[in-house]
Amino acid sequence: MSLRTFELEIMRYDPDKDSEPRFETFSVPCEEDWVVLDAVNYVKDNLDRTLSYRWSCHMAVCGSCGMMINGEPSLSCKTFMRHMPDKIRIEPLANFPIERDLVVVMDDFMDKLASVKPYLVAKEKKAVEDGSYLQSPAQLKKFKQYTLCINCTLCYSACPQYALGEGFVGPAALALAHRYNLDSRDVGRSARADVVASNEGIWECSFVGACSEVCPEHVDPAGAIQQTKIASTLDYFKDLITPGRDK
Amino acid sequence: MSRKPYIRTLSSTSWWLAQPRYIRYMAREVSCVLIGAYTGVIVVGLLRLSEGANAWAGFVAAMQTPASVVFHLLALAFALYHTTTWFNVTPKAMPLQFGDTQVPGSIIIGAHYAGWIVISAALLLLAGV
Numbered sequence: 001m002s003l004r005t006f007e008l009e010i011m012r013y014d015p016d017k018d019s020e021p022r023f024e025t026f027s028v029p030c031e032e033d034w035v036v037l038d039a040v041n042y043v044k045d046n047l048d049r050t051l052s053y054r055w056s057c058h059m060a061v062c063g064s065c066g067m068m069i070n071g072e073p074s075l076s077c078k079t080f081m082r083h084m085p086d087k088i089r090i091e092p093l094a095n096f097p098i099e100r101d102l103v104v105v106m107d108d109f110m111d112k113l114a115s116v117k118p119y120l121v122a123k124e125k126k127a128v129e130d131g132s133y134l135q136s137p138a139q140l141k142k143f144k145q146y147t148l149c150i151n152c153t154l155c156y157s158a159c160p161q162y163a164l165g166e167g168f169v170g171p172a173a174l175a176l177a178h179r180y181n182l183d184s185r186d187v188g189r190s191a192r193a194d195v196v197a198s199n200e201g202i203w204e205c206s207f208v209g210a211c212s213e214v215c216p217e218h219v220d221p222a223g224a225i226q227q228t229k230i231a232s233t234l235d236y237f238k239d240l241i242t243p244g245r246d247k
Numbered sequence: 248m249s250r251k252p253y254i255r256t257l258s259s260t261s262w263w264l265a266q267p268r269y270i271r272y273m274a275r276e277v278s279c280v281l282i283g284a285y286t287g288v289i290v291v292g293l294l295r296l297s298e299g300a301n302a303w304a305g306f307v308a309a310m311q312t313p314a315s316v317v318f319h320l321l322a323l324a325f326a327l328y329h330t331t332t333w334f335n336v337t338p339k340a341m342p343l344q345f346g347d348t349q350v351p352g353s354i355i356i357g358a359h360y361a362g363w364i365v366i367s368a369a370l371l372l373l374a375g376v
Contacts, residue, residue, distance in 0.1 A: 015251035071265070097252035105252045138347045160269060163257045208272045209336065223339030230340065 003029045006081060008039055010051070011091040013098045021098060023089075024048075030081045037065050037076040040090065040102075053102035060216055063152030066093050067102055073157035073214045093157040109153050112169045115195045116177035121188025139184040146179030146224055148217040155211035155221050167200040171211035171221035174202060178224035181231070197232040205229075271332075278329035285322040334359040 006028050013021040026047050028039045037055055044051045055065035058077045065076045068091040070084075096104035122133060155171035162168045177196045181189045195201055205225045212222040238245060263269040295306035309315060337359055338352030 013253055015249060015253070018253075021253060021255075094255070095257075097254045099250070099252055138344070141347060141349065142344060160257075160262055164259060164262065206276070207336070208269065210266070210268050210272075212339070213268060220339060222336075223342070226336075226340035227342070 002032055004032075004081070005029050005086075006039060006084065007087045008043060009087065009089045010040070010043065010102070011089075011098075012051075012101050013092075014050075015100060032082055034081045035077050036067070036069055036074070036079045036081060036084070036088070036090070039081055039088075040067075040076060051102075052100045061150060063150030066152045066154050066157070067091065068094055068157065073154040075152060075154070075216045078216055093153060095157050095159070095163040096153070106153065109151075109156060109170065109173070113151070113173045113176065116169065116173045117188055117192050118173070118176040118180060120180060120183065120186050121191060122185060123187045133185040135184055142184075143179045143182035146175050146182070146219055149176055149179075149219045149221075150217055152216065154214045154216060158210035158214040160208055160210070161204055161206060165200075165204050168204040169195060169198075169201045171205075171225065172219075174205070174228065175219055175221035175224040178228050181228070193232070193235070196228060197235075202228045202232060274325075275329060275332045278325035281322045281325040282329060285319075285326070288318075330363070334363075 008026045008028050009023050010026065011021050012018070012024045026043045028042050028047075030039050030042075035058075037058060040051070040053060041055075044053075053065070053067070055077065056062040057064075060075055060078045063075070066073060067076050068074075068089075069076065069079055070089055071091075073093060076090075090102065092098050092102045092104045096106065096108075099105050120133075126133065149172055151172060153172065156162050159168075159171055162170050174196060177192050180186045181192065181196075197203075202225050205222070207222060207226060209222045212220045215221065263273045292306050292310075295302040310319075334356055338355040341355065342352075343350035343355060
């Protein structure tokens with residue numbers, strides 16, 4: 001298989017030695033079928049063992065190898081070297097603090113994800129022997145797209161509102177909240193509303209749409225947020241017309 | 248080994264120059280300024296109309312100056328950009344599903360364009376054009 005040599009300009013940051021990040025360039029001979037993650041693995045295995053980054057599945061399922069590749073939030077396991085120019089700049093995902101090299105601190109995202117209760121809130125808890133919660137294919141279709149989120153946080157890296165706005169809950173968490181709100185088995189919508197329908201929730205989004213453009217699973221978080229805005233507005237007027245209505 | 252996370256800063260005034268998609272977004276947002284200004288011109292026109300024939304003639308003359316024509320062309324371009332960009336994202340905000348079948352986005356977008364054409368034609372008819 002043919003080899004092509006690339007210059008990888010990788011952002012490095014060692015909290016013990018560096019006061020700020022710097023770039024280090026590596027020359028990497030790549031095979032035709034390599035993805036960016038293979039090239040980064042080559043650096044780790046052959047050129048500098050101290051390079052830190054996250055990865056696991058190598059097949060766009062685990063969502064852990066997100067990086068800025070030539071300024072674009074991308075999964076490094078899904079970005080083929082053969083589509084790349086000879087010089088590639090690799091940085092940690094934007095809008096997150098850098099822990100070390102390409103590893104970012106994800107605590108803020110994890111906290112926000114937990115805050116929207118991204119799990120099924122059932123009306124009555126069933127015992128295992130009582131069987132599963134039934135759902136028709138049509139009911140499943142309403143939200144299936146939003147179940148495909150792999151929590152890779154590329155959408156947070158692409159979102160200027162997350163970068164600039166203090167406290168924005170962010171695209172993936174709001175898309176997952178929408179996923180459960182649309183689920184016919186779920187009754188947790190009003191419990192999620194305190195976070196989802198707050199100023200830091202859907203109303204902080206101004207529909208830049210970058211989240212949906214970079215999403216590797218085509219979840220379309222921007223669409224989910226706009227749909228939630230409409231549902232939340234309807235809720236407001238319904239509450240105004242019929243106070244104390246059953247939700 | 249100690250933890251010392253590094254926080255990158257983002258310019259609050261020039262962040263949108265980093266990506267073409269951010270520039271497109273800002274163009275869409277700025278378009279509302281032009282549409283707002285055009286609305287202001289229409290309101291002034293109505294006020295002049297209520298003040299009599301002379302005031303109205305003055306307004307019409309002002310509308311025919313080169314600066315006014317350039318402003319109207321610019322406002323039209325931004326209004327078209329504003330309208331088409333919003334129409335094109337309507338399937339995201341208002342998806343339709345009947346039973347097991349989801350309505351294709353192209354139909355939802357097409358319905359908006361059709362509505363736009365029908366309303367525009369009705370207004371032109373009413374205006375006697």
